[in-house]
Amino acid sequence: MDGRRRQSSRLGGGYQLTDETPVYVISVAAQLSGLHPQTLRQYDRLGLVSPDRTAGRGRRYSARDIELLRTVQALSQDEGINLAGIKRIIELENQVAALQQRVAELSAAVDGAAATLQAREAQVHASYRRDLVKYRPPQPGSALVVWRPSPKRPMD
Numbered sequence: 001m002d003g004r005r006r007q008s009s010r011l012g013g014g015y016q017l018t019d020e021t022p023v024y025v026i027s028v029a030a031q032l033s034g035l036h037p038q039t040l041r042q043y044d045r046l047g048l049v050s051p052d053r054t055a056g057r058g059r060r061y062s063a064r065d066i067e068l069l070r071t072v073q074a075l076s077q078d079e080g081i082n083l084a085g086i087k088r089i090i091e092l093e094n095q096v097a098a099l100q101q102r103v104a105e106l107s108a109a110v111d112g113a114a115a116t117l118q119a120r121e122a123q124v125h126a127s128y129r130r131d132l133v134k135y136r137p138p139q140p141g142s143a144l145v146v147w148r149p150s151p152k153r154p155m156d
Contacts, residue, residue, distance in 0.1 A: 019067075022052035022060035029061035033069035040069065048072055048087055 017023070029051070030037040043049045044059065049068050051059040061069075068090070075081045075089065 019064045020062050022062045022065075024061040024066065026051075026059050026061070029059075029066055029069065032066045033073065035069060035073060043069065043072060043083075046083055046087065048083065048090065 024032065026037050026040055030040055033040070040049070040059070040061075044051060049061075049065055049072065051061045051065050054060055072083075072086050072090075075086045076083065081089070
């Protein structure tokens, strides 16, 4: 998964349609992306956009694939980047998205651990004996006097 927001709609029968659901045949994908079907086949061979396959090996493109095709076209035509460069850009974007997802997971784990630690700390503080008095060292210039009663003498 690349970390992009998924759009979904609920269809009858419990089937959920997302941006990742492969639904478009190559001719429809070509029209939606503004590219020739042969260009889509070449992008698939190069590994730029890899659509899902049916049991009969037919290509099925998702909405995310269509978006990626448009991005590849824009990078190629508008920016003048060659296909190898575009492939590397896509790989790096996917890697960044995966790392961002991992950072979010680790942040959630750290937050959970911090909350657990605070709860345990509060539990320990609640268990303190309230009849104990905190020790305070004597202040400079103060004296400590210890009184011991003298032992009782036998009566004469």
